[in-house]
Amino acid sequence: MESLEERENARFELQERLDDAKVQAERNRLGQFSTPPQLASDIVAYAVSLLSPRLKIRFLEPGFGTGPFYSALLRQVPPSRIEAATGYEIDRHYAESAEHLWKGTRLRLCLADFTTTEPPKAEATKYNLVVCNPPYVRHHHLSQIQKRELQRSIARYLNFEMNGLGGLYTYFMVLSQAWMAKDGVGAWLIPSEFMDVNYGHRIKEFLMKRVTLSRIHRFDPNDVQFGDALVSSAVVFFRNSPPQSNHEVEFTFGGMLARPTVSDSIRLIDLRDISKWTGLPQVISTPIRKHNGVTLADIFTVKRGLATGCNAFFILTMEQIRQFNLPKRFLKPILPSPRDLETDEINADENGEPQIQNRRYLLSCGLPENEVKEKYPVLWRYLERGIKAGIDKRYLCQHREPWYSQEERPPAPFLCTYMGRPTRRSQSPFRFILNHSKATTANVYLLLYPKPDLAASLSNHPELYRKIWKTLSTITAETLMKEGRVYGGGLHKLEPKELANVPADSVLKVFSEGKHLRIRRQMDLFA
Numbered sequence: 001m002e003s004l005e006e007r008e009n010a011r012f013e014l015q016e017r018l019d020d021a022k023v024q025a026e027r028n029r030l031g032q033f034s035t036p037p038q039l040a041s042d043i044v045a046y047a048v049s050l051l052s053p054r055l056k057i058r059f060l061e062p063g064f065g066t067g068p069f070y071s072a073l074l075r076q077v078p079p080s081r082i083e084a085a086t087g088y089e090i091d092r093h094y095a096e097s098a099e100h101l102w103k104g105t106r107l108r109l110c111l112a113d114f115t116t117t118e119p120p121k122a123e124a125t126k127y128n129l130v131v132c133n134p135p136y137v138r139h140h141h142l143s144q145i146q147k148r149e150l151q152r153s154i155a156r157y158l159n160f161e162m163n164g165l166g167g168l169y170t171y172f173m174v175l176s177q178a179w180m181a182k183d184g185v186g187a188w189l190i191p192s193e194f195m196d197v198n199y200g201h202r203i204k205e206f207l208m209k210r211v212t213l214s215r216i217h218r219f220d221p222n223d224v225q226f227g228d229a230l231v232s233s234a235v236v237f238f239r240n241s242p243p244q245s246n247h248e249v250e251f252t253f254g255g256m257l258a259r260p261t262v263s264d265s266i267r268l269i270d271l272r273d274i275s276k277w278t279g280l281p282q283v284i285s286t287p288i289r290k291h292n293g294v295t296l297a298d299i300f301t302v303k304r305g306l307a308t309g310c311n312a313f314f315i316l317t318m319e320q321i322r323q324f325n326l327p328k329r330f331l332k333p334i335l336p337s338p339r340d341l342e343t344d345e346i347n348a349d350e351n352g353e354p355q356i357q358n359r360r361y362l363l364s365c366g367l368p369e370n371e372v373k374e375k376y377p378v379l380w381r382y383l384e385r386g387i388k389a390g391i392d393k394r395y396l397c398q399h400r401e402p403w404y405s406q407e408e409r410p411p412a413p414f415l416c417t418y419m420g421r422p423t424r425r426s427q428s429p430f431r432f433i434l435n436h437s438k439a440t441t442a443n444v445y446l447l448l449y450p451k452p453d454l455a456a457s458l459s460n461h462p463e464l465y466r467k468i469w470k471t472l473s474t475i476t477a478e479t480l481m482k483e484g485r486v487y488g489g490g491l492h493k494l495e496p497k498e499l500a501n502v503p504a505d506s507v508l509k510v511f512s513e514g515k516h517l518r519i520r521r522q523m524d525l526f527a
């Protein structure tokens, strides 16, 4: 008998195989986007923690796919605690394979439309744990008849009125209440747009009045942990009971579900007055103050590194380049993430290649597809892998022409890490790096480009590079942290504007002592 871990691995492989066998348009039609396994585990762990520990679990996963949540549940609770487990899946392509995969377990998988199936009537046959990543199908892809039917069902079972502009996921979530046992827990991975847009009003009413909203976690669009698959997703947890008057809702943001970077509770009565929920939780930030003295903005232009849209695809190791035999002319050196950068001074060979252990290269090509196909068939084969994985459809890629070209971000001699936590090794969450190489960076770094006066001094006095870097490194952790933002859990971030606002008197002193720099604040060419 396979272990549950092995089954999960088999499930994940099956999911990939089934996804690959479908054309994207068809997957879009049924909103087929599978939950990343780690996230599925985190969601189930949190949802189960909301149930009383001795309660037997009656589990429901509508829009089952291959059942990542069911798989996580099996790994997290003993089989004796699972009284029932039911899945609904409309697509035979997934349902049949999933049925086979989970044979021998408690699962009852129904090949049926969840939204048109009659919910159970008796309380004892309802579900106390509903976990779902519902299909994301926008309302204009639902037919009028379908919408009317959905609204009618919700009115009939729940006496609740829906707004016709919500996507299919809104109906899934609201309808699920009719399937839930009293005090049961619902966990929903859904787009976060309902938190702000007009049509979201009815969903918010549902969450504030019909159930007890426990928590909403929103992913940080800048986080790269799930690629950009979850850029605008949220996880909503609620309990099927009317809310108490003094109830407080937890809003969390960024990081992992189990370790969010910011978290705050807000009273339900106050939440009713807040129209845009994505402003929650409020980041504990210091407003940008203007210093009277010199700041880094007077000496440097500060920019964030480039956003590739999918680092795993566009940033490659030497082995990957060899494996795919990619042409050199489309590869530029790029630094690995700060975690993998073992030094703070990056030396270069005579070609400007960084002398570091974990070398990485950025794939960027501006040639149109037909030219790539004709002249660089090997590169084209690699790009096809990206197309198959849907990378060309990701937000950033879709907005580039062609999708496999990258923004221009010339290498900068000075870098600062974009975020971090104070560690035992270093009290400062940020590191300044001196870059002698021609490597550019991704958006986990800030780049400091010397403004013309400084650039001229540096070119006449190359010894200044190290002096400036040393001086930048003496800026105290406290000064940097004061400018940046701190998120719950002690994660600090510095946006380009915030770093630019850091006082730079000490850096200036390095030049003024040697009379290297004339600050031309008023006439600055870049200002």
Ligand SMILES: C[S@@+](CC[C@H](N)C(=O)[O-])C[C@H]1O[C@@H](n2cnc3c(N)ncnc32)[C@H](O)[C@@H]1O
Pocket (backbone or CB within 6 Å): 030, 031, 032, 033, 034, 035, 061, 062, 063, 064, 065, 066, 067, 068, 069, 088, 089, 090, 091, 094, 112, 113, 114, 115, 132, 133, 134, 135, 136
């Ligand atoms: C976003 S996917 C999630 C799949 C899986 N639960 C996961 O988390 O990876 C939504 C799933 O719902 C299925 N689906 C779409 N419409 C449905 C419906 N009306 N009834 C039941 N399942 C549906 C899709 O085929 C797809 O497998």
